[in-house]
Each structure stands twice: as C-alpha cells, then as structure tokens.
Amino acid sequence: MKKNLAITFTAITLVGLSLSPMLSASASDSGVDMPDAFGDEVNNVIFLIPDGFSTAYADSYRLFKEDGPPIWEEKQMLKGMVATHSADSLITDSAAAGTALATGVKTNNGVIGYSPEGEELESIVDLARQAGKKNGLVATSTINHATPAAFAASVEGRNDYEGIAKQLIHHDGIDLLLGGGREQFQSPEQGGIREDGVDLIGEAEDNGFTYMETKRDLLATEADSSKKFLGLFADDALLANFGPSIIEPSLAQMTSFAIDHLSQSDEGFFLMVEGSQIDWVGHDNDAAYAMKDTHAFEEAVKLAVDFAEQDKETLVVIVGDHDTGGLSIQPDDEFNPSNLHDVSMTGADMIQLVDHSFSNLEEVITEETSMTFSGDELERIKKSNDPKMALNTLVSEKAGMAWTSDNHTAIDVPIYAYGPQSTNFTGTIDNTDVFQGIRQALIGN
Ligand SMILES: [Zn+2]
Numbered sequence: 147m148k149k150n151l152a153i154t155f156t157a158i159t160l161v162g163l164s165l166s167p168m169l170s171a172s173a174s175d176s177g178v179d180m181p182d183a184f185g186d187e188v189n190n191v192i193f194l195i196p197d198g199f200s201t202a203y204a205d206s207y208r209l210f211k212e213d214g215p216p217i218w219e220e221k222q223m224l225k226g227m228v229a230t231h232s233a234d235s236l237i238t239d240s241a242a243a244g245t246a247l248a249t250g251v252k253t254n255n256g257v258i259g260y261s262p263e264g265e266e267l268e269s270i271v272d273l274a275r276q277a278g279k280k281n282g283l284v285a286t287s288t289i290n291h292a293t294p295a296a297f298a299a300s301v302e303g304r305n306d307y308e309g310i311a312k313q314l315i316h317h318d319g320i321d322l323l324l325g326g327g328r329e330q331f332q333s334p335e336q337g338g339i340r341e342d343g344v345d346l347i348g349e350a351e352d353n354g355f356t357y358m359e360t361k362r363d364l365l366a367t368e369a370d371s372s373k374k375f376l377g378l379f380a381d382d383a384l385l386a387n388f389g390p391s392i393i394e395p396s397l398a399q400m401t402s403f404a405i406d407h408l409s410q411s412d413e414g415f416f417l418m419v420e421g422s423q424i425d426w427v428g429h430d431n432d433a434a435y436a437m438k439d440t441h442a443f444e445e446a447v448k449l450a451v452d453f454a455e456q457d458k459e460t461l462v463v464i465v466g467d468h469d470t471g472g473l474s475i476q477p478d479d480e481f482n483p484s485n486l487h488d489v490s491m492t493g494a495d496m497i498q499l500v501d502h503s504f505s506n507l508e509e510v511i512t513e514e515t516s517m518t519f520s521g522d523e524l525e526r527i528k529k530s531n532d533p534k535m536a537l538n539t540l541v542s543e544k545a546g547m548a549w550t551s552d553n554h555t556a557i558d559v560p561i562y563a564y565g566p567q568s569t570n571f572t573g574t575i576d577n578t579d580v581f582q583g584i585r586q587a588l589i590g591n
Contacts, residue, residue, distance in 0.1 A: 169192030184566045187413035188587040189459040191270075192405070192450040195247070195252040197240060197293055198425030198445050198470030201560050203440060206475050206547055210437040210483040217448050218464060223562035225571040228580060230468040231261045236556045240425065243305035243467035243577060244296025248418075250581035258292060258310070259300030260384075271297045271541060272365035272415055273589050278372075278413040282404045285373065286384040286397050286442075287422035288327030290314060293467060297418050308340055315350040321415075322407055323402040325422075326583045328359070328378035337381075345350050350376045356454075361395040364403055372409035375403075386423060386435055386492050387442040392567045397421060398445035405453050416588060419446055428470025430463030431535060434489035434515070436473070454565040463571065464562040465580055472555045485545050488516035493538040513538060517544050 195238035196203075207216055218224065232242035234254040241258045245251065249267040253260060259267050271281045283294040290310040295301070298320050301314035307330050314323055315331075331346040332338020340346065347357055358364050358377040360533035367375070379394045387396060395403075399418050421443030427436040447464060454460040477483065491514055499510045508524055511517075523540055535552070542548060561571045561580065570583030 147359070183458055184568075185458070186440055187459050188564055188566050190409070190457065191461045191463065191584050192417045192453070193270075194419045194421070194443070194447055194450060194462070194464045195293055195582060196421040196424045196464065196466050197287075197467035198468065198554070199421070199443075199559065200439070200469035200555075200557060202473035202475055202547075203424065203436060204485045204560060205472065206433070206454070206545075207437060207440045208234045208463050209236070209475070209477055210441075210486060212484065212487075217451055218444075218562045221451060221564055223462075223464065223558055223564045223568075225563045225568060226561050226573045226575055227558040228456075228465055228561050229558050229574070229576050231556065237554050237585065238468050238577075239304075239554065240292040240318060240467055241296065244293040246577040247465070247467060247580050248296040250578045250585065252578060256304050257302060258296050258304050260302060260317045264302075266300045270584055270588070271319045274414075274416040277586070277589050280321040280408045280411045280413070280415040281327045282322030282408050282415065282417045283314075283420075284322075284397070284404050285325040285420040285422045286387070286439075287325060287420065288330060288383055289323050289325030289378065290327050291325075291383075292332055292407060293422065294323075294325065294418065297445065308342060309348055311340075312344070312349075313354065314546065315346060315353060315376065318366065318385060322376075322378070322404055322417075323355075324358075324364075324375070324377040324395075326378065326380040329381040331378060347376070358384060360393055361391065361417075363496070364395045364399060367403070369403065369407035369410060371407070375407060377403075381461045384453070386439070386495070388435075388438050388489075390492055396445065398449055399441050401446040401449050405449060409453070409457070410435050416510045416590070421446070424466070425470045428473070428549075428554075429552055430492070430494060431471055431538045431542060431552060432493045433483070433538070433545045433547045434486040434545075435492045437483060437486050438489075440580070450544045451564055456488075458566075460565050460566055461584070462564040463568075463584060465571075465577075466559040467577070469557045469559055471552065472550030473547060473556070474550070475547050477495045481544055481546040483545045485517065486541075489541065490514045493541065494534050497534045497537060500533070515541055517541065529544070573582060 163558045222226045233252040238253040245253045248269040272429040281297040285294045295310045329338040333343045355374045355376040422438045441464045450462045568586040
C-alpha cells in the first residue's frame with residue numbers, strides 16, 4: 147500500500163491529521179513520467195491562476211478525486227510556497243495580488259496596474275508584446291475582474307469595470323479575451339449596463355476582434371493567427387461549474403481554443419488562465435463548489451501540460467493569488483471530501499430554492515446534496531441569520547472540511563511549474579518573484 151503511505155505522510159506534514167487507509171485517494175509515486183526533452187528555451191508561458199487556492203484545497207481535492215492523483219501531483223509540479231501580502235496589508239486582495247503577479251510590483255489593496263506612488267506599471271503582457279509575442283486572457287469571472295485586469299489595465303480602483311473593459315479591448319498587446327461580463331461591454335439600449343453608453347463590442351470589432359457569444363460560437367470558430375478574439379459568454383460571471391452548460395463553454399474549452407489560436411504564432415505567446423471562482427467558494431465556505439471548481443481548473447491545467455509536452459518550449463506555472471477561507475481538513479472514513487461528488491449546485495443556489503418558511507428545506511438540501519440532515523442540523527440552518535453559510539458549514543463538516551474565515555487569509559500558497567525553467571520558482575518566494583521567474587523565462591534578462 148505504498149500509495150496510501152505517501153498520502154498519509156503528506157497530510158500529516160500539512161495539517162497534522164491521520165488518514166484511514168480505507169480512503170481511496172492517492173498521492174503520486176516518485177517514479178514520475180517526466181519528459182527529459184525539456185531544454186532551457188522558453189517560447190511560451192501558460193500561467194494558470196486558481197484564485198484563492200491553498201494547500202488545503204489541494205489536499206481536499208486529492209481525497210475528492212477518484213481517478214488518480216491531480217495532474218500537478220502526477221507530474222510532480224510543486225516547486226515552492228509564495229508569500230502574498232500587498233504593499234499596505236498582510237492580507238492582500240485580488241487587485242494588488244494580480245498586480246504583483248503581472249508586473250512584479252507590490253501595490254495597495256484595490257489598485258490595479260499602478261505602484262503605491264501612482265506610477266503606471268508595465269505588465270508581462272506589455273513585455274511579451276514588445277518581444278513580438280501574442281497574449282491571451284481567459285477567466286470564468288467577468289473578463290474585466292481584478293485578476294485578468296491586472297495583466298492589461300491600470301486603474302486606481304478595481305471597481306472601475308467600465309474603464310477596465312475599455313482598456314482591455316484597446317490594449318495593443320491583447321489578441322484574445324475569453325470569459326464573462328458581456329453586460330459591461332454593452333450600452334443599456336443593447337441590454338448592457340455601461341453608464342457611458344458605449345458599444346464596446348462594436349469598438350472591439352472595429353479594433354479587429356472577432357466576437358463570440360456562446361459555447362457553440364467558440365467550438366465552431368477556427369483559430370486564426372490573423373485575427374483577435376473576444377468571447378463574452380455570460381452577462382456577468384460564468385455559471386458555477388457543476389457539470390457542462392448548454393450555452394457556456396468550460397474553462398478547459400476556452401483554454402483549448404486559446405492555446406490553438408495563440409500557438410499559431412512562431413514568436414510565441416503568453417496566456418493567463420484564471421479559475422476565478424475558487425475564491426468565491428472560499429468566501430462562501432462552500433466545500434462542494436470548491437471541489438467542482440478545482441476539477442474544472444484541473445481540466446484546463448491538463449491541456450496546458452499536454453501542450454507543453456508536445457511543444458517542449460512552453461513553461462506552465464500555477465499559483466493562487468492568495469488563500470480564501472482558511473480551509474483545513476479533518477477527514478475520516480465517514481466524513482471526507484469524496485462525500486461531495488453528488489452535490490448538484492452551490493449552497494447559495496440551494497437556499498434560493500428554499501421558501502421563506504423553510505417548509506421545503508429538508509427536501510431541497512437532501513435532494514441536491516445526497517446527504518442526510520438531522521433535526522438539529524435543519525434547525526441550525528433555519529435559526530441562522532445567514533442560512534447559506536449555515537448550510538455550507540454543515541455540508542463542509544460532512545466532508546471533513548472546516549473554514550476559519552469568509553475572506554482572504556495571509557497564509558502562503560503553493561506554486562507549481564512544469565517545463566523549461568520550472569526551477570525559477572523554487573523555495574519560499576514572494577509573489578513579485580513569480581513575475582520575475584516568468585519574465586526571465588519568457589523575455590530573458
Ligand atoms: Zn484573488
């Protein structure tokens with residue numbers, strides 16, 4: 147039972163727990179299938195950001211998975227730990243964290259693309275463009291949300307969504323934008339919410355972008371290196387990924403299109419892919435959503451790794467911008483993350499289905515979680531002034547998972563890398579060092 151010994155050791159090291167060998171999940175063996183053909187040359191970087199992801203998410207996900215270790219363990223991608231504090235706070239927000247990862251400069255919480263002194267910063271997208279490379283940004287949030295924004299916009303306040311959207315489509319280094327946020331690119335007459343009344347999708351088309359609006363559009367469109375692509379697949383963020391959507395593409399489908407398109411350039415490319423909603427999971431303490439969104443993220447990582455193995459000159463980097471939720475795990479035979487497989491929707495969505503008198507509470511949550519709830523547990527939800535959080539806390543307990551916060555925390559986050567120059571990220575490093583490692587690989591000194 148070598149595999150079970152491996153996981154027990156890892157879990158004890160991280161959170162001081164012991165695991166039953168009955169659990170089927172397994173960490174990878176040391177005999178990794180590592181292609182030895184990687185040289186030192188980097189032409190492309192695929193930077194995947196699971197927003198809010200910590201080691202406890204990784205450990206939970208290892209126990210949740212039933213078909214072998216996560217790709218980052220199978221390929222032994224773990225390189226080090228990253229400190230995430232911002233210029234003005236030990237606990238960063240996504241704007242300052244995104245700016246550090248994209249530009250190598252720590253700024254104040256809430257600020258995107260400017261230093262604390264107000265100096266406009268150059269991002270890795272700017273540097274890649276100057277080196278003749280193509281750039282793409284992919285997210286499951288609105289595409290003008292803080293993390294993707296940090297790579298191609300500069301605003302004093304992260305809530306300037308109209309300003310960010312405009313900068314993204316006019317940035318001369320951006321060749322591809324895929325995510326949500328359609329209403330922030332449209333005037334009220336078009337069904338959007340832009341207060342300036344501008345038709346930004348029209349402006350994007352005038353600026354050379356081909357526009358896509360549905361999964362069908364994305365899957366039917368040929369990648370074409372002479373074109374730029376704007377895909378806005380939802381009015382607001384994309385749906386929580388509890389299974390395939392008819393209308394919206396998955397993160398993996400967007401990532402696949404992005405790699406197909408950007409890799410047609412001989413000069414190379416930089417692609418940022420954000421698993422945006424892992425952070426929202428942490429804010430809501432929603433264990434099932436955490437596992438489902440990490441799964442959707444892993445599917446995108448697999449595509450990046452496959453491409454890197456074929457291409458040989460692609461560096462893949464994975465790091466969260468900070469932890470969200472302060473998750474820990476105390477699993478045993480009865481209560482562990484594998485209990486979350488049959489949960490069909492977020493806790494927030496379940497509470498939406500419950501009437502004001504809670505008369506259908508038990509029916510809804512039993513059906514949508516495939517778990518049983520005692521009378522005391524149902525009372526805990528009914529009596530709470532935040533029934534969604536009470537439900538999510540209970541479901542997390544039934545998965546052996548517990549949260550210490552409904553916000554970001556200050557703990558370091560794990561960094562994973564694969565391909566040439568993946569050792570640029572070894573040890574305990576700062577979030578600004580992540581930028582330096584990517585810059586050094588993609589641009590050189
Ligand atoms: Zn974040």
